[in-house]
Amino acid sequence: MSRIIAGIDIGGTKIAAAVASPDGRIIAKQTFPTEVEKGPHEILERAMNIVGELAREAPGDLTAVGVGCAGPLDVVRGLILSPPNLPGWDEFPLVELLKQRFGVPVVLENDANAAALGEQRFGAGRGFENLVYITISTGIGGGVIVDGRIVRGVGSGAGEVGHMTILPDGPVCGCGGRGCLETLCSGTAIARRAREAIGQGAQSVLSVYFSNGPEGITAARVAEAARSGDRFAGEIWSETIKYLALGIGNIIATLAPEAIIFGGGVAMAGEQLLAPLRQRLIEQVKMAPVKDIRLLQAGLGSESGLYGAIALVADARRDKA
Numbered sequence: 646m647s648r649i650i651a652g653i654d655i656g657g658t659k660i661a662a663a664v665a666s667p668d669g670r671i672i673a674k675q676t677f678p679t680e681v682e683k684g685p686h687e688i689l690e691r692a693m694n695i696v697g698e699l700a701r702e703a704p705g706d707l708t709a710v711g712v713g714c715a716g717p718l719d720v721v722r723g724l725i726l727s728p729p730n731l732p733g734w735d736e737f738p739l740v741e742l743l744k745q746r747f748g749v750p751v752v753l754e755n756d757a758n759a760a761a762l763g764e765q766r767f768g769a770g771r772g773f774e775n776l777v778y779i780t781i782s783t784g785i786g787g788g789v790i791v792d793g794r795i796v797r798g799v800g801s802g803a804g805e806v807g808h809m810t811i812l813p814d815g816p817v818c819g820c821g822g823r824g825c826l827e828t829l830c831s832g833t834a835i836a837r838r839a840r841e842a843i844g845q846g847a848q849s850v851l852s853v854y855f856s857n858g859p860e861g862i863t864a865a866r867v868a869e870a871a872r873s874g875d876r877f878a879g880e881i882w883s884e885t886i887k888y889l890a891l892g893i894g895n896i897i898a899t900l901a902p903e904a905i906i907f908g909g910g911v912a913m914a915g916e917q918l919l920a921p922l923r924q925r926l927i928e929q930v931k932m933a934p935v936k937d938i939r940l941l942q943a944g945l946g947s948e949s950g951l952y953g954a955i956a957l958v959a960d961a962r963r964d965k966a
């Protein structure tokens with residue numbers, strides 16, 4: 646019987662699972678909502694049942710499982726350590742439970758690192774050995790790949806690009822710091838900045854959403870209004886690019902990667918985000934060859950992490966060989 650591997654991507658809103666050939670070709674996959682209120686054991690049980698079903702359909706001998714999960718986590722001990730968006734996952738022994746169920750090796754990685762790897766192997770990052778992946782959605786996460794490998798750093802603390810300080814004394818961040826990139830450029834932050842200004846009387850086509858409840862103003866609507874020529878939304882968007890360029894400029898000055906790949910909801914704006922960002926970076930960064938650094942939209946959409954979970958297994962094999 647042929648060999649198959651499985652990948653699981655666990656996030657706060659959805660979980661994706663797939664079985665694939667050992668070279669990473671997905672054979673079958675399934676996505677379902679996380680239902681965080683059910684707690685880690687019930688959620689994992691469902692994910693394992695789905696992997697079991699997919700493996701039976703494949704068919705083949707399951708030989709390894711790769712998992713990307715929201716952090717913080719301990720990859721050495723295989724534990725999930727209280728992620729803010731997975732309440733109740735405190736020292737949760739994810740790896741041990743998966744090993745018990747399937748009787749195969751299990752590799753764990755944080756979700757942003759997994760997504761970076763997924764893009765490098767199967768997405769927009771193919772052919773690059775040095776890249777940085779940045780996801781801009783409700784928060785901002787990142788993963789760094791140098792010489793084809795994930796950079797983890799001490800305590801797996803590397804790659805937290807959302808928490809670079811951009812504006813000293815800026816808005817308070819969920820991490821406890823101030824003025825982090827995430828507090829200025831995440832989808833949540835873009836919407837918040839627009840709501841605050843409209844609440845103070847700024848004129849915009851977005852005001853119509855505001856009057857039905859401020860939460861009607863989302864980052865996607867700000868982007869759309871900016872595209873349609875709304876001056877206020879255009880200013881919010883430009884300010885976002887300005888802050889983002891500070892963060893990306895620092896990354897370029899430190900790593901000069903071949904590519905920076907943007908995923909997450911805000912990156913769906915594509916060239917509306919990337920074209921002005923490139924322009925600013927060319928003006929701003931002097932010591933690195935910015936023109937040779939590609940700024941790209943993620944190629945795998947919401948599946949970067951799932952492909953990354955599968956790529957983890959291939960990497961673990963290579964490390965052992």
Ligand SMILES: [Zn+2]
Nearest residue numbers: 808818820825
């Ligand atoms: Zn922060």
